[in-house]
Amino acid sequence: MNKRKQKILVTGGAGYIGSHAIIELIDAEYDVISIDNFSNSTKDTFTRIKKITGVSVRNYVGDVADVALLERVFKKEKHIDGIIHFAALKSVPESVADPIRYYENNIGSLFSIISFAKKHNITQFVFSSSAAVYGDITKLPVNEKTPLAPPASPYGATKVMGEMMLRDIAHASPELKIAMLRYFNPIGAHTSGMLGELPLGAPANLAPIIIEAASSVRKNVTIFGNNYSTRDGTCIRDYIHVSDIARAHVDALRFLQKQKNCCEIFNLGSGKGVTVLELIQAFEKVTEIVVPVTIGKRRAGDMAAIYSDCRKAKKMLGWVPRFSIQEAMQSAWQWHLNLVSKKPSKRALK
Ligand code: UDP
Numbered sequence: 001m002n003k004r005k006q007k008i009l010v011t012g013g014a015g016y017i018g019s020h021a022i023i024e025l026i027d028a029e030y031d032v033i034s035i036d037n038f039s040n041s042t043k044d045t046f047t048r049i050k051k052i053t054g055v056s057v058r059n060y061v062g063d064v065a066d067v068a069l070l071e072r073v074f075k076k077e078k079h080i081d082g083i084i085h086f087a088a089l090k091s092v093p094e095s096v097a098d099p100i101r102y103y104e105n106n107i108g109s110l111f112s113i114i115s116f117a118k119k120h121n122i123t124q125f126v127f128s129s130s131a132a133v134y135g136d137i138t139k140l141p142v143n144e145k146t147p148l149a150p151p152a153s154p155y156g157a158t159k160v161m162g163e164m165m166l167r168d169i170a171h172a173s174p175e176l177k178i179a180m181l182r183y184f185n186p187i188g189a190h191t192s193g194m195l196g197e198l199p200l201g202a203p204a205n206l207a208p209i210i211i212e213a214a215s216s217v218r219k220n221v222t223i224f225g226n227n228y229s230t231r232d233g234t235c236i237r238d239y240i241h242v243s244d245i246a247r248a249h250v251d252a253l254r255f256l257q258k259q260k261n262c263c264e265i266f267n268l269g270s271g272k273g274v275t276v277l278e279l280i281q282a283f284e285k286v287t288e289i290v291v292p293v294t295i296g297k298r299r300a301g302d303m304a305a306i307y308s309d310c311r312k313a314k315k316m317l318g319w320v321p322r323f324s325i326q327e328a329m330q331s332a333w334q335w336h337l338n339l340v341s342k343k344p345s346k347r348a349l350k
Contacts, residue, residue, distance in 0.1 A: 005029055005030060005031040006030050006031065006081040006082065006253075006257075007030070007031040007032075007033065007077065007079060007080050007081050007082075008025055008030045008031070008032050008033070008080070008081065008082045008083070008084060008124075008253065009033050009034070009035065009073070009077075009080045009082070009083045009084070009122075010022055010025070010032055010033070010034045010035075010083075010084045010086065011034070011035050011036070011064045011083070011084070011085045011086055011087035011109070011113060012034075012035075012036055012064075012085075012086035012087030012088065012128075013032070013034025013035070013036050013045075013046075013057065013059060013086070014034070014036040014038060014041035014042065014043065014045040014046065014059065015036070015040065015041050015086055015087070016186065016196075016197045016198075016199070016242060017086055017128065017183065017186055017242060017245055017246060018034070018036070018084075018086040018087075019041075019045045019048075019049060019195055020190060020195065020242045020243050020245070020246035021084060021086070021245075021246040021249045021250075022034065022049055022057055023049060023052055023053055023190060023195070023243075023246065024243070024246045024247045024249065024250050025249070025250060025253075026049075026053040026055050026057075027053070027250075028250045030250075030253075032055075032057050033057065033058045033059075033060070033073070033077060033080075034046075034057055034058070034059040034060070035059070035060045035061075035062060035064055035069070035070075035073065035087065036059055036060075036061065036087065037061060037062055037063050037064075037087075038061065040089075040199055040200050040201075041198065041199075041200070042198070042200075043059070043061075045195070045198070046059055048194050048195045049195065051194055052190065052192050052194055052195060060072070060073050063109070064085070064087045064109040064112060064113050065105070065108040065109045065111075065112045066112070067112050067115075067116070070112065070113070070116045071116075074116070074120055080120065080122050081122065081123070081124060082122065082123070082124030082125065082126070082253055082256070083113060083116075083117055083122055083124070083125050083126070084126040084128075084249055084253075085109075085110065085113050085114075085125070085126065085127050085128060086128045087109055088105065088106045088109065088110075088128065088158070089101065089102050089105050089106060089155070090130075090155065091155065091204055092132070092152075092153045092155050092156075092204075092301055093153075093204065093299075093300075093301070094155075095153050095154040095155035095158070096153055096154060096300070096301060099154035102154045102155055102158055103154065103157075103158060106155075106158035106159075106162065107158055107161060107162065107165075110127070110162050110165065110166075111165070114165070114166065114169055114176075117176060118169070118173055118176060121175070122176075123175055123176060123177055123256075124177055124253055124256040124257065125166075125176060125177065125178045125179075125256075126178075126179045126180075126181060126249055126252050126253065126256070127162060127163070127166055127178065127179070127180045127181065128181060128183065129159045129162065129163055129180045129181060129182045129183070129265070130155075130156065130159045130182060130183055131182055131183065131184045131185075131238070131267075131269065131306055131308065132151060132152070132153065132155060132156030132159055133148055133151065133156060133159050133160045133163065133182060134146060134148055134149060134182075134306060135148055135149030135150050135151050135152055135156065135303075136149050136150075136152055136303045136304075137149050137303070137306060140273070140305060140306065140307060141271065141273075141307050141308055141309040142267070142306060142307075142308060142309060143267065143308075143309040143311070143312065144182075144265045144266065144267060144312055148160060152301045152302075152303060153301050162180075163180050163265065166178050166180060166263065167263055170261070170262070170263035171263070174260075174261035175261070177256040177259050177261060177262040177263075178256075178262065178263045178264075179252040179255065179256055179262070179264055179265075179266060180263075180264070180265045180266070181245075181248060181249070181252060181265075181266050181268050182265060182266065182267050182268060182308075183240075183245055183268050183269075184237065184238035184239070184240050184267070184268060184269030184270070184306075184307070184308050185205070185206075185207075185237045185238060185239045185240065185269075186239075186240060186241075186242040186245050187207040187239045187240070187241065187242065187279075187325070187328045187329065187332060188207070188241040188242050188243065188323065188327070188328030188329065188331045188332050189242065189331045189332050189334065189335035190242075190243060190331070190335070191243070191331060193331070193334040193335055193337075193338045194335075194338065195335070196242075196331070196332060196335030196336075196339075197242075197332070197335075198339075206221075206237075206276060206279060207239070207279070207328075207329070207332055208332070209221055210279065210280055210283050210291055210329070211283075211332055211333060211336045213291050213292055213293075214283065214287065214289045214291050214333070215336060215340070219292065220291075220292035220293055220294045221280065221291060221292070221293045221294070222293075222294050222295075222296035223276050223277070223293055223294070223295050223296060224276075224296055224297065224298055224299035224302060225295075225296070225297065225298035225299070225302070226277075226295050227298075228298075228304040228305070229304065230275055230304060230305055231275065232275050232277050232278070234275045234276035234277050235275065235276055235302055235303070235304055235305065236273040236274065236275050236304070236305035236306070236307060237273070237274060237276075237279075237305075237306060237307070238269035238270055238271070238272065238273060238274070238306065238307035238308050239270065239274055239279060239325050239328065240268065240269050240270045240321055240328075241321065241322070241323035241325075241327065241328040241331070242328075243322075243323065244268075244270075244321040244322055244323055245268050247319070247322075248266070248268050248313065248317065248319045251313075251317040251318060251319045252266070252317060254317075255316065255317050264316070266310075266312055266313040266316070266317060266319075267308040267309065267310050267312065267313060268308070268310065268313060268319075269307060269308030269310055270307075270308070270310075270321050270325070271307065271308055271309065271310050271321075272307060272325075273305060273306075273307035274307075274325060277293075279325065279329070280293060282325045282326050282329050283329040283333070285326060286326045286327075286329055286330040286333070287329070287330065287333050
């Protein structure tokens with residue numbers, strides 16, 4: 001007799017990490033459904049997922065904060081074993097400019113989805129947290145026990161609050177097993193070259209900006225400050241291939257399934273600090289394309305350096321990153337080439 005597959009609801013399944021996680025979940029034989037309102041993505045993502053995996057993922061279009069929608073999904077699906085909650089707004093500068101929208105969206109949607117999980121006895125819950133919870137920290141690398149400094153942005157604050165909320169809920173409802181994954185800086189694209197980062201507006205993160213400068217969509221990369229006290233004066237981050245981060249969600253679900261009760265935090269990074277210049281050099285090395293750069297002012301809210309200690313994820317989840325930053329940048333470039341070969345960019349040179 002065939003064993004029933006575990007059914008996982010992914011919120012934000014069309015997003016950058018969500019879509020890569022869906023591929024890993026399908027590979028691991030999960031039955032996946034999604035809720036996404038396409039606020040920063042398009043439905044093409046599900047066509048791409050189908051091309052890669054052969055599976056059509058059912059996506060319910062709408063907002064996770066919409067309780068009536070969640071109930072309709074449950075009625076239709078009949079049972080859900082676990083939830084991975086990706087859906088959230090994620091731009092640091094945008095959150096500084098419009099904090100109400102960030103608190104309303106990120107806290108509101110978490111509140112409705114975790115209430116939904118509790119109501120329907122869904123026992124596995126994975127939350128997308130962020131390295132932004134550490135705030136402007138000086139003791140490196142950071143591990144899950146590192147005391148948090150005040151968050152540098154409303155975005156980071158929504159993740160700190162989300163973790164606090166989930167900790168209290170797990171304490172009061174031990175049957176609800178929770179893993180909170182603190183992502184460092186996801187980069188790269190799926191090895192097929194058919195799926196990658198595709199935000200609707202202009203990118204704000206370094207890796208897609210490098211790609212734009214390499215392909216003359218923009219004149220250059222403006223490096224936000226080269227006078228930090230780091231080895232080359234530019235900021236240090238922990239870049240990690242998006243498929244490595246995605247795979248950790250499968251590991252987290254398998255881990256949760258084995259627990260009686262659980263509320264654990266895991267860092268997901270490479271464990272290596274890389275400067276802005278080093279990431280650009282990694283890209284230049286694998287593609288043999290010179291990226292024009294200019295030095296600009298420091299960006300408000302930037303920390304000088306942060307990178308992870310990921311030993312807990314290795315020990316408890318059996319998770320270790322498989323891709324190097326060179327491989328990640330190469331895959332991002334391949335994704336870009338595949339995209340432009342189909343559709344020339346309409347964005348003007350900036
Ligand atoms: N950065 C930069 N120029 C850009 C975008 C980013 O120099 O056009 C730097 C930024 O100051 C930071 C690093 O690249 O030190 C990573 O920035 P990103 O926005 O990708 O991630 P986050 O700051 O959220 O970690």
